Amino acid sequence: MRNQSFTKHYYIMLLPGFIWLLLISIIPMFGIVIAFQDFNPGKGFFQSEWVGLDNFEYMFALNDTPVIFFNTVFIAVMKMIGNLIVPLIFAIMLNELRMMIVKRWIQTIVYLPHFLSWVILSGILLDVFSYTGPINTVMTFIGLDPILFFARADLFPFIIVASDVWKEFGFNTIIYLAALTSINPSLYEAAAIDGAARLRRMWHVTLPGLRTTIVLLAVLSLGNVLNAGFDQIFNLYNPLVYSTGDIIDTWVYREGLLNMQYGLATAVGLLKSVVSFILIIVSYQLASRFANYRIF
Amino acid sequence: MLRENTWRAKLFDLTLLIVLLLIAFLCLLPLWYTLAVSLSEKSAAAAGRVWLWPVGLNFNSYKQIMGDGSFFNSFWISIQRVVLGASVTFFITTLMAYPLSRSTKEFRMRNVCMWILVFTLLFNGGLIPWYMTIKELGLYDTIWGLVLGGGVPVFNVILIVNFFRNLPKELDEAALVDGAGPWRMLLTLYIPLAVPVLATVTLFTIVYHWNEFFHGLVLTSGQENYPLQTLIQQFVVVINTANMTEDQYKRMSELSNQTLNAAKIFIAMVPVLIIYPFLQRFFIHGITLGSVKE
Numbered sequence: 094m095r096n097q098s099f100t101k102h103y104y105i106m107l108l109p110g111f112i113w114l115l116l117i118s119i120i121p122m123f124g125i126v127i128a129f130q131d132f133n134p135g136k137g138f139f140q141s142e143w144v145g146l147d148n149f150e151y152m153f154a155l156n157d158t159p160v161i162f163f164n165t166v167f168i169a170v171m172k173m174i175g176n177l178i179v180p181l182i183f184a185i186m187l188n189e190l191r192m193m194i195v196k197r198w199i200q201t202i203v204y205l206p207h208f209l210s211w212v213i214l215s216g217i218l219l220d221v222f223s224y225t226g227p228i229n230t231v232m233t234f235i236g237l238d239p240i241l242f243f244a245r246a247d248l249f250p251f252i253i254v255a256s257d258v259w260k261e262f263g264f265n266t267i268i269y270l271a272a273l274t275s276i277n278p279s280l281y282e283a284a285a286i287d288g289a290a291r292l293r294r295m296w297h298v299t300l301p302g303l304r305t306t307i308v309l310l311a312v313l314s315l316g317n318v319l320n321a322g323f324d325q326i327f328n329l330y331n332p333l334v335y336s337t338g339d340i341i342d343t344w345v346y347r348e349g350l351l352n353m354q355y356g357l358a359t360a361v362g363l364l365k366s367v368v369s370f371i372l373i374i375v376s377y378q379l380a381s382r383f384a385n386y387r388i389f
Numbered sequence: 390m391l392r393e394n395t396w397r398a399k400l401f402d403l404t405l406l407i408v409l410l411l412i413a414f415l416c417l418l419p420l421w422y423t424l425a426v427s428l429s430e431k432s433a434a435a436a437g438r439v440w441l442w443p444v445g446l447n448f449n450s451y452k453q454i455m456g457d458g459s460f461f462n463s464f465w466i467s468i469q470r471v472v473l474g475a476s477v478t479f480f481i482t483t484l485m486a487y488p489l490s491r492s493t494k495e496f497r498m499r500n501v502c503m504w505i506l507v508f509t510l511l512f513n514g515g516l517i518p519w520y521m522t523i524k525e526l527g528l529y530d531t532i533w534g535l536v537l538g539g540g541v542p543v544f545n546v547i548l549i550v551n552f553f554r555n556l557p558k559e560l561d562e563a564a565l566v567d568g569a570g571p572w573r574m575l576l577t578l579y580i581p582l583a584v585p586v587l588a589t590v591t592l593f594t595i596v597y598h599w600n601e602f603f604h605g606l607v608l609t610s611g612q613e614n615y616p617l618q619t620l621i622q623q624f625v626v627v628i629n630t631a632n633m634t635e636d637q638y639k640r641m642s643e644l645s646n647q648t649l650n651a652a653k654i655f656i657a658m659v660p661v662l663i664i665y666p667f668l669q670r671f672f673i674h675g676i677t678l679g680s681v682k683e
Binding site for chain 2: 099100102103104106107109110111113114116117118119120121122123124125127134138183186187189190191192195198199201202203204205206208209210212213214215216217218219220221225226227229230259263291323324327328342345346349350355358359362363365366369370373374
């Protein structure tokens, strides 16, 4: 009756979305056959020569491979830690602020950088950290030698992590602030009666109240171990910092689309996709077991 | 909340306020600095004499941009992309979310469809196969490549689905008794009730399409088809540093036209700054409501 006649309409409603999904997301999944071919765009998927695992063998023989994997994991893990802890501290501080109007203004301001693109922010950062920019002016003023920040491979990963934390910490506080509202106020009163001062109450009431949220966010971020942030690095790096700043995604872009090493680049991309997939599945399993988390 | 009026408590509050204000200031500083540079004299900017206030206030950079045809062309492409992208995405995601918000009893394939959707979130073919597919579809160098190239925004669909699922079941039953079919139900009941979440995801989509530069770079053949962010990326941010020594790199960054670049960057920020107040009003509400499961 009702169910059957409605089901037809449900499929019609899903149709445009699933066509879009098929064309842009699902068909490219079959394109991973390129990783096992000596792909020639002129010949296409079907006529290109099959080479088995040659692309993977070549990949592991390359000197670049361990470097880009190390850089990716190093930058991504530092970002994960920074983006977990800095927003947490900021949210707890903001939660202690009694002036509601000031609080709202601060929130509005710190969320803003999240909505600006890395193109824009990179343009600004390159200027601020340039040889004659404000940072170097300050350094000269206090008697230090100016530094060409974006030519220094040893500093590059740290600039990347710091600027990413700067951009995202405000937005990342949202989830902590939401969790903070669910802490029972009588816990604070009880702690105060027991003689706990402000800092002790933050330590013994606020922090434990956020434990589940912290664990959940930490676990879910596991899936990003191989995502070091393409947009950001692509806009900030240059050949002088490839040794510490080149990551899987930027390398795949250069080898694949600029140097037209289609098979090799697809193989590296596939390896990344598979590892990420496994990590995400594991992290969701953990999240559903420990925090009862479900995506839908 | 508890109130204490000892001098120690007041000192604590004051310190906290100052630290928080400094952090907020740190978030605005780079944007403010860019505006100041864009309004300064070229020589002052190059010498690093500009801080928080323009040195030698003038509007030359903005006048120069007014006469820049390629800047306007790219601006227009970005506008088209945002309008088409936001409307197509709104239409398709809302339509998808309704059947997916039904229970498995009402729509048996619901979970299967949902898992297919989530699978595309977890696994993808990677850059090269995606690029080849877009080319094969004939979307290369067209506005539709930019509009559709990002794929279905699955997170937005999930947010809307969760929001729909949290609406009271009684509404559904009442509408059913009145003889409403799925289309009427969606149009007259669900969409009006879901305004907070729909506004949130639409504003996210607008920001995404305005900010996205990479598809503009790889899916178009040249400058005349670049959206604004790609144009800025290619001519302001990326300087071709291949095979440069440190000294050459230094000289090059000294030679670039800082004030003009700052003006371009600032203009590209303006649309986001304009919609931001609206965005801000909605997104916290929209996100927290949409991400809670029943």
